[in-house]
Amino acid sequence: MSEYIIKNGHVFDPVQGIKGDKKDIAIKDGKIVDKVGSGAKVIDASGKTVMAGAVEIHAHIAGPKVNLGRIYRPEDKLFSCTPTKGMERMGGGASIPTTFKTGYEYAKMGYTTAMEAAMPPMFSRHVHEEIRDTPIIDEGAFPVFGNNWFVLEYLKNHEIENTAAYIAWMLRVTKGYAVKVVNPGGTEAWAWGLNCLSVNDPVPYFDITPAEIVKGLIEANEYLGLPHSMHIHPNNLGNPGCYQTTLDTLALAKGMKANNKFGRETVMHLTHSQFHSYKGTNWGDFESGAKEITDYVNQNKNITIDTGNVTLDETTTMTADGPFEHHLTGLNNLKWANCDVELETAAGVVPYIYSPNISVCAIQWAIGMEIPLMMKDPMRCYITTDHPNAGPFTRYPRVIKWLMSKKARDTQINAFKHKDKVLSQTSIGSIDKELSLYELAQMTRAGPARTLGLANMCGGLKPGMDADVAVYNFNPDKPVANPDDIETAFSRCAYTFKSGVEVVRNGEIVNNGHKRTLWVNVKVNDNPQVMRDINEKFIKYYSMTQNNYEALGHHFVPNPYALEVDATHV
């Protein structure tokens, strides 16, 4: 493999504590190294910003509901098609781009690893086919567990060991990465058209509460010692007053300690926290609960969050929170798709237009800004748009602009039709903080990598780590004349390296890389009871046989990278 040396760039690397010093980054055999030979190809990064490749912790980029979005929204392709060009396959789609476009867009922005946030286990083969067709970036997928019949039945009796054995089996057959929980209990209730709006609402028939599900899954997660913490989308998303449910959910992690060999210190990841930080009693007195949520997270160090920034675009919402999407279609009257999945989960899809002329949308935007600016530890708060729910991931550069520039935020606030309402219902007007490049690297690289249990592999530029490097046309020594320059710089990398391969040069794809599928292989002690239960459920209740369930073979996971976990000692 070629050797490279990236010279004279301003390096920002929280892993080594480098804050913009001029430093050379050497690459050899796909890894960052101390030094390379004189024959190494020199990349001149003087006057540029150098960071590790960014890590996406939560996006919906592959699988059945994403593709349902593509199928049922031809209008999303209008004016967003990209023709075949050089190395690039043709692409299309703004809020739900085709797989090829997804890979290219991430790489062009300097992202090199991404996690598909909700994989219905029964559809894992579909998810992996799309992941295979998403070039360049390494990807993993989180199977959903929060409404799974096995989990509900085991946790009703607090059977942590059985839950853990089931999770281990599921991660293996679906080639999954982590334990994802979406509206615990509520999605199962949705199969009867119902919901669980608080952590104490019992799940119909199964007679268990969301609180018991969440606690049990954290315990099972730490029993196994998985790389990532339990990753949760709590109950009652998106409703005025939902911040209280969120606080109730966060409180379930109290006293829980992380147990793993991957350097992860937290036990719960609260995703798209913006959607869970609403105060008020209706859409009229809707206000921000960002302070309450960030206060709690600041004090409780075993929790991480991501933002879910509203980008003020037309987009396509999609979630395994089936009842929420039904609620949403009642609000905006746009087309509603839903799919209930036997024994496991459900999903819904509804288009949404975040209009700057609607006060609720503008307040949502402001809450998304408040959360990262109020978080004291950037290593525990990550920038996402919950792609495509709050906005497409291609808007990250714009979100970064807003977070790095008070001037840019003010321009946006002044452009809102209901500016006064935004200022009265949130505290965005009084926040002067501007994110530094170092904090940005924490929130988009080192932080998410650590929480995903990938701290030794990516998110930093320490010798020995994967050579995932992004070089931006952004000179931190010069004052920013126009905030839009920030957006321009982070939109297209001067160079992106993925595992030591130069994949982007001057904002163009020059190599399709060697994309890997990340999954977690957990060894557990034999558990005949769980194996018998699985067997029985397939015979009696699934509509397919157990032998056809696994995502097996080259076609689905052509280039796997397994993180090995040994949980047999417990």
Add this chain to the structure above:
Amino acid sequence: MTKTVTDVICPFCGTLCDDLEVVVSDDGKQLLEVYNACVIGTEKFLHSQAKDRVTRPRLRQADGTWKEISYDEAADYTAQMLAKAKKPLMYGWSSTNCEAQSVGNEIAEISRACCDNTAAVCHGTTLIAVQDIGLPTCTLGEVKNRADRVIFWGCNPAHAHPRHMSRYSIFPRGFFTGKGQMSRKLIVIDPRVTDTAKMADVHLQIEQGKDYELLNALRVALKGEWLPDVVAGIPKEKIREAADMMKSGRFGIIFFGMGVTQSIGKNHNIDEAIAVTKDLNEYTKFSIMPMRGHYNVTGSGEVFAWQFGFPYSVDLTRGFARYNPGDTSSIDLLNRGEVDAMFTIGSDPGAHFPISAVKHIANVPSVCIDPHLTPTSGVSKLHVPVAFNGVETGGNCYRMDNVPIDCRKVVEPPAGMLTDEQFLVMVRDRLKKLKGAA
């Protein structure tokens, strides 16, 4: 000695049964018996063993006779045909696996083809309706475990999807449906007294072509508003009875087929059927599902969608994907005479397209990739027989509820025969050279 292969997937209809058992000879070359499959599925497996099967590509000669050629020559012919054409049409894809579809899409992209699948003459109208109004649906196991109201509209699974009712929709005992058939009410809407209709609790024998009216009347009845005495040939009391039956269930499902998608009203019928489902969700839980025909037509739509963004009738001639059914759909392209090369795989337009369109296929350079002799292979210039997918090669397929299931190979194809994917890879590599693509 013989061997029994279990958990075999049936490559016939969208029900995609995956519990078949197939007995093969010890050397794995002969397929002897098929268990658990319906009569159509069994025939599909046994047909692969036909002694008179065509096993090599054949090129039509000037005098109308066929000449056997090698796969290399066939791939050369196909690649050159696609390279020369300005607007080739690559149609079919519904009876092959997703791996082959994926390579096919690469070929289409390089040759800037129009690509389309059999949804164009089948559930394409459903897709248009879904794009209008959405789709509340579920997997078939949800029907098995929960459904106490089942509606078949314009479809006859007793004949077209023979195991659908026993595996998923009427007879199985699921988690919340322990009494099987006894726990379900069955409504059938069909102008004919089909074998499915004979089993119904309520059969609404609708006047032909009046589906939209009846669906609309159902919505009115659900809301308890005024109805005329008779709608679509059905007395209003009967409509109200059906509406109340739907409303009073805990979990309902509407299955619909060609009877509504390709009769008068087309996509508007489906619009209204989905609206009925949506309305019912105000009272209880209801889903709706198209009864997809080919075993992997759903998969073709999925692969098109994640690679190009649209589920069928995709036009790549401008170098990016465009979608405009009626303009970019196969029959319309053929009837307007715009197509200058025809590539067919895994389907039979010769049997199902209007004769005007089939005549045009006969007038242009054409290739048909299909294990069978079909009307399409008959009008094509080159016929490339391939291994039976799902019998002689595996590969991923999507069931009618979008659940992917990986097909199994149970026997070896006849010596020297290629699979769809292998042949398409040969074509792609030649085409890349001809076009100088990266």
